[in-house]
Amino acid sequence: MKVNLLAFALCCILSHVQADDTRYERFYLRERALPQGGNGGSSGICVAGSLSEECGAKKNESCGLCSAYSLECGVNSECVEASTCTNSICGGDIANTREPLHCTPSGLSLSILKNFEYADVGVTDSLVKLLGPSDPGMAASLVITVPHGGSLKPDYIGDRTENDPTYCPSGGCRVSADSYTKQIAEQIASKFIQNYCKVPYLIINELHRSKMDANREIGEAAFGNAIAESAWTKFHEYINEAQSSIQTEFGTVTNTASIEGVRGLVFDVHGYAGTDWHNDGSDFIQWGYRLSKDSLDQSAENNCPIDITSSSTRGSFTHARQMPGESLECLVRGPKSLGQRFNEQLPLSLASSETCGRGLPSLDYQDPKAVASDPTYCADNDGVCSYYSGGYDVKVHERMDWDNDPTFSGIHMNTVQAELPRCIRFATDETRNAVHEEFGDKLSIALCSFMTDLFGSDIC
Numbered sequence: 001m002k003v004n005l006l007a008f009a010l011c012c013i014l015s016h017v018q019a020d021d022t023r024y025e026r027f028y029l030r031e032r033a034l035p036q037g038g039n040g041g042s043s044g045i046c047v048a049g050s051l052s053e054e055c056g057a058k059k060n061e062s063c064g065l066c067s068a069y070s071l072e073c074g075v076n077s078e079c080v081e082a083s084t085c086t087n088s089i090c091g092g093d094i095a096n097t098r099e100p101l102h103c104t105p106s107g108l109s110l111s112i113l114k115n116f117e118y119a120d121v122g123v124t125d126s127l128v129k130l131l132g133p134s135d136p137g138m139a140a141s142l143v144i145t146v147p148h149g150g151s152l153k154p155d156y157i158g159d160r161t162e163n164d165p166t167y168c169p170s171g172g173c174r175v176s177a178d179s180y181t182k183q184i185a186e187q188i189a190s191k192f193i194q195n196y197c198k199v200p201y202l203i204i205n206e207l208h209r210s211k212m213d214a215n216r217e218i219g220e221a222a223f224g225n226a227i228a229e230s231a232w233t234k235f236h237e238y239i240n241e242a243q244s245s246i247q248t249e250f251g252t253v254t255n256t257a258s259i260e261g262v263r264g265l266v267f268d269v270h271g272y273a274g275t276d277w278h279n280d281g282s283d284f285i286q287w288g289y290r291l292s293k294d295s296l297d298q299s300a301e302n303n304c305p306i307d308i309t310s311s312s313t314r315g316s317f318t319h320a321r322q323m324p325g326e327s328l329e330c331l332v333r334g335p336k337s338l339g340q341r342f343n344e345q346l347p348l349s350l351a352s353s354e355t356c357g358r359g360l361p362s363l364d365y366q367d368p369k370a371v372a373s374d375p376t377y378c379a380d381n382d383g384v385c386s387y388y389s390g391g392y393d394v395k396v397h398e399r400m401d402w403d404n405d406p407t408f409s410g411i412h413m414n415t416v417q418a419e420l421p422r423c424i425r426f427a428t429d430e431t432r433n434a435v436h437e438e439f440g441d442k443l444s445i446a447l448c449s450f451m452t453d454l455f456g457s458d459i460c
Contacts, residue, residue: 085304086366090334095341098449100195108193110202116234125154126206127231130238133199140198141250141264141459143242144189145393147214149182150206157211157228167220175210178271180425185269187440195444196460201242205235215391239397243413261319262413263455268393272419276380281422283355287339288390288417289332290316293369296361305329316394319412320454333361336453341446347438356423390417
């Protein structure tokens with residue numbers, strides 16, 4: 001019989017622990033994968049594969065969901081922290097921080113480089129924008145994309161509906177916007193300029209998702225509307241133009257598998273409601289690399305490192321994963337991962353929450369499937385909450401020849417999707433602007449540090 005995780009947590013709390021200490025230990029459990037009550041217990045809690053014969057005999061009765069926290073039963077039946085595959089492989093990695101340069105970004109700003117408009121009698125609407133440096137020599141090697149942050153709902157484009165039989169897949173179409181992702185992306189770009197005196201590229205879809213979904217194939221994205229199709233095409237052409245500018249400015253590097261890749265990163269900004277999670281929505285930033293939660297499941301046999309279980313053409317880091325000294329396992333959830341880097345940079349405005357802004361996956365939260373199956377976090381009736389692994393944008397723009405290359409060969413550029421939780425996007429009416437500004441600041445540091453470790457300090 002599986003033990004309910006809440007019961008497990010309670011059984012490990014020492015009876016003399018005071019209220020403040022209890023809260024601290026709960027926080028510590030989630031952050032560092034240790035049992036409440038410190039370093040022991042006589043409950044015999046264990047997971048499959050532990051070293052103890054006694055523990056192995058008990059596991060069918062007492063394991064429950066302990067694997068979500070990477071726990072093993074020690075030789076004396078005490079709870080101990082397991083040595084996970086990720087810890088073993090990536091434990092020696094050092095994540096260098098590219099500190100802000102405290103430069104003076106005089107005259108540097110985001111300029112509108114291209115603007116796709118709809119114009120008719122009495123109407124001129126901006127549908128898609130490409131922003132970036134007026135001088136390519138002042139560019140950062142970063143492309144920020146916002147497919148679902150627009151608010152424009154023009155009458156000349158018909159509405160997309162959730163269950164259209166022609167265009168929607170079996171799971172239905174999404175038509176709600178990712179609120180505040182445009183504002184947050186603008187803050188990231190602005191802080192990047194302030195911190196490093198280099199200007200990233202920013203592509204914004206100004207249309208509401210009920211009119212055009214830039215993160216889907218063109219049929220589902222535009223429902224056959226010619227104007228929406230043109231806007232969709234421009235959105236992706238602008239991404240590719242920004243990538244090409246970065247390729248021209250920063251060049252490419254060939255990895256150990258002879259894959260040529262642009263020295264830069266595409267960062268796709270999204271938001272999710274997470275209503276199947278507790279707290280009115282999950283607090284985690286879900287980092288998407290085109291790897292499903294089953295692919296990242298550490299409890300599955302022979303599923304770690306993901307470099308072995310994932311083919312060389314799978315995921316959004318096909319190039320970065322085989323750079324000298326790198327591995328997909330560590331890039332996705334090791335100390336140098338984007339999720340962990342932001343964990344370490346966590347803004348003070350989010351520090352009062354146990355999970356708001358924490359990365360999934362990251363070194364602290366390595367296994368999205370285990371966390372999404374944990375009733376401490378997941379409130380879904382089926383017991384498994386949603387994890388967003390990356391969509392159309394990060395898939396097609398991981399290759400430079402995005403629209404003419406059905407074999408997906410040629411030059412690559414690393415891509416990543418970030419699903420931002422409501423606690424960051426909405427915050428409160430009083431704190432929203434401050435949270436967005438601080439979030440943009442800290443994430444700009446995490447992004448620049450990640451790229452610098454991969455490609456060198458001239459990147460940003």
